Amino acid sequence: MTRSLTLTINGTKHDIELEDARPTLLDVLRERVGLTGTKKGCDRGQCGACTVLVDGRRINSCLALAMSHDGAEITTIEGVADGETLHPVQAAFIENDGFQCGYCTPGQIMSAIGLFSENGTANDPEQLREGMSGNICRCAAYAGITEALLDAQTRLSGKE
Amino acid sequence: MNLFDYKRPSSIADAVAAGAEPGAAYLAGGTNLLDLMKVGARKPDVLVDISRLPGLGEIETLQDGSVRIGALVRNSDLARDAGFAKAYPAVAEALLSGASAQLRNAATVGGNLMQQTRCLYFYDQQSRCNRRQPGAGCDAIGGETGKHAVLGWTKQCIATHPSDFCVALAALDASVELQGPDGARSVSLEEFYTLPTEDTPGGADVRPGELVTALTLPADAAHFAGHARYIKLRDRTSYAFAIVSAAAMADISDGVVQDIRIAMGGVAARPWRARAAEAALKSKAPTPELISAAAEAALADASPSGDNAYKIELAKRLVHRAIEQALAGTPQTIPALPGSVFAAQAAGR
Numbered sequence: 284m285t286r287s288l289t290l291t292i293n294g295t296k297h298d299i300e301l302e303d304a305r306p307t308l309l310d311v312l313r314e315r316v317g318l319t320g321t322k323k324g325c326d327r328g329q330c331g332a333c334t335v336l337v338d339g340r341r342i343n344s345c346l347a348l349a350m351s352h353d354g355a356e357i358t359t360i361e362g363v364a365d366g367e368t369l370h371p372v373q374a375a376f377i378e379n380d381g382f383q384c385g386y387c388t389p390g391q392i393m394s395a396i397g398l399f400s401e402n403g404t405a406n407d408p409e410q411l412r413e414g415m416s417g418n419i420c421r422c423a424a425y426a427g428i429t430e431a432l433l434d435a436q437t438r439l440s441g442k443e
Numbered sequence: 444m445n446l447f448d449y450k451r452p453s454s455i456a457d458a459v460a461a462g463a464e465p466g467a468a469y470l471a472g473g474t475n476l477l478d479l480m481k482v483g484a485r486k487p488d489v490l491v492d493i494s495r496l497p498g499l500g501e502i503e504t505l506q507d508g509s510v511r512i513g514a515l516v517r518n519s520d521l522a523r524d525a526g527f528a529k530a531y532p533a534v535a536e537a538l539l540s541g542a543s544a545q546l547r548n549a550a551t552v553g554g555n556l557m558q559q560t561r562c563l564y565f566y567d568q569q570s571r572c573n574r575r576q577p578g579a580g581c582d583a584i585g586g587e588t589g590k591h592a593v594l595g596w597t598k599q600c601i602a603t604h605p606s607d608f609c610v611a612l613a614a615l616d617a618s619v620e621l622q623g624p625d626g627a628r629s630v631s632l633e634e635f636y637t638l639p640t641e642d643t644p645g646g647a648d649v650r651p652g653e654l655v656t657a658l659t660l661p662a663d664a665a666h667f668a669g670h671a672r673y674i675k676l677r678d679r680t681s682y683a684f685a686i687v688s689a690a691a692m693a694d695i696s697d698g699v700v701q702d703i704r705i706a707m708g709g710v711a712a713r714p715w716r717a718r719a720a721e722a723a724l725k726s727k728a729p730t731p732e733l734i735s736a737a738a739e740a741a742l743a744d745a746s747p748s749g750d751n752a753y754k755i756e757l758a759k760r761l762v763h764r765a766i767e768q769a770l771a772g773t774p775q776t777i778p779a780l781p782g783s784v785f786a787a788q789a790a791g792r
């Protein structure tokens with residue numbers, strides 16, 4: 284049975300038709316809307332590559348049924364920069380070598396943005412690492428990722 | 444994933460009616476159900492989406508001092524509720540030690556309670572599994588059993604219940620409220636998980652169509668706030684299920700343990716209350732010898748179900764450590780690594 288749903292993705296409303304109710308939010312973003320910045324790593328909730336914000340909260344889009352989020356506001360990696368100006372977290376990842384191959388990076392950045400909105404800021408690297416433990420980096424760029432988060436916090440507080 | 448119909452009822456009564464149809468499954472956060480559907484371990488004909496049902500998202504303190512947590516409260520929201528975390532710190536620590544921040548944001552407390560075992564053979568469609576198909580047999584026995592049960596198992600099933608949250612809840616005598624086609628009922632969380640018998644595999648005791656509507660903590664659960672810990676051992680420091688875990692909570696005055704609660708995770712098909720261990724310390728001034736005796740008592744009935752004898756010693760040591768840490772007092776703030784044995788002991792104190 285065909286299904287329809289509406290998602291507001293990065294501020295733009297999308298009316299989406301599905302053949303049936305099976306697609307996950309991840310598959311809808313990538314295959315229907317063409318936003319391939321959100322990555323599929325494991326498709327099982329085990330890696331964090333698919334992290335997006337749903338109504339401001341970070342979740343794994345691979346374990347979210349799209350139909351269940353009908354009407355939601357989704358933010359993906361494509362929606363965080365301000366025109367040509369990178370989001371402070373994006374800029375901090377580049378500055379601090381927060382990646383190698385880059386496959387996990389969109390998920391890392393979305394997760395970091397989610398973390399900052401949950402906790403405010405934490406200058407304890409241990410707390411940051413724990414807050415980011417839902418994002419696996421197969422290249423093990425963790426040292427750079429933690430540096431990037433520390434730097435991003437400074438950038439974000441400077442902006443306020 | 445099999446084809447399924449999708450329904451989003453707008454009232455609890457409609458949800459229960461839809462959920463009582465054969466082949467129906469409730470969908471909350473989806474973090475366990477979709478995972479199981481992707482590998483074919485669950486093949487529901489209808490998903491009944493309960494995620495927007497009204498009235499199931501509150502944390503309320505009732506007149507008698509008990510606390511009622513609606514089934515749709517998100518794991519992260521409960522753990523981060525300042526009042527709740529202060530009154531029930533070990534529950535918050537258990538929640539925050541589970542899964543990842545993303546999963547906790549999506550996962551509901553009802554879903555956490557109802558999550559299935561992580562037994563690999565339950566997931567693997569090529570394997571025989573009594574839980575998936577009653578009477579089929581159990582391919583875990585004689586297979587990879589390093590993570591399986593050491594208490595309360597039978598040849599029908601040696602799986603464990605994977606939740607961290609439920610271990611802390613069992614210690615506090617939590618109960619589960621259910622609404623079914625035949626009305627409402629309430630059952631102790633511990634009893635809610637039936638153990639395997641000689642001819643049944645055990646599992647959560649939900650009848651067809653029953654919806655978990657809430658969890659309640661009795662008024663006396665708040666007596667343990669000053670001395671409460673949850674610790675868990677994992678293959679890695681974070682984002683992994685417990686190999687074994689332990690909750691310890693004490694109510695102490697004048698140096699005497701007035702009441703104490705001890706429960707273990709990762710050891711059985713239910714969060715396991717260690718009542719003999721509690722008895723070893725209750726009404727006594729704790730000493731290292733008494734704590735050791737309590738830890739021994741906690742595992743007195745344990746036996747390996749395969750290659751997991753190591754878990755018995757591990758659980759003993761973890762119970763020992765959890766009691767020591769609980770007696771030392773609840774940390775001021777939840778440690779940077781919640782539930783971790785590697786968190787600096789004095790973290791935040």
Ligand SMILES: Cc1cc2nc3c(=O)[nH]c(=O)nc-3n(C[C@H](O)[C@H](O)[C@H](O)COP(=O)(O)OP(=O)(O)OC[C@H]3O[C@@H](n4cnc5c(N)ncnc54)[C@H](O)[C@@H]3O)c2cc1C
Nearest residue numbers: 471472473474475476541542551553554555557606607655
């Ligand atoms: C990679 C990974 C790591 C994890 N690590 C941990 C961990 O370390 N510790 C831990 O405790 N958990 C862990 N989890 C499990 C996680 O806690 C559960 O997936 C989650 O709590 C399930 O909640 P949900 O709302 O998403 O449930 P769903 O997936 O929506 O539902 C789960 C089951 O419960 C049923 N159900 C849901 N709500 C109700 C209700 N109100 N009434 C009746 N039935 C209901 C569903 O039909 C389904 O069978 C992990 C999960 C993943 C994917």
Ligand code: SF4
Nearest residue numbers: 562572573581600601
């Ligand atoms: S241990 Fe239990 S869940 Fe695992 S295969 Fe055996 S019967 Fe199934």
Ligand code: FES
Nearest residue numbers: 324325326331345
């Ligand atoms: S793709 Fe979703 S967690 Fe790995």
Ligand code: FES
Nearest residue numbers: 383385420421422
């Ligand atoms: S940069 Fe390659 S996986 Fe993280």
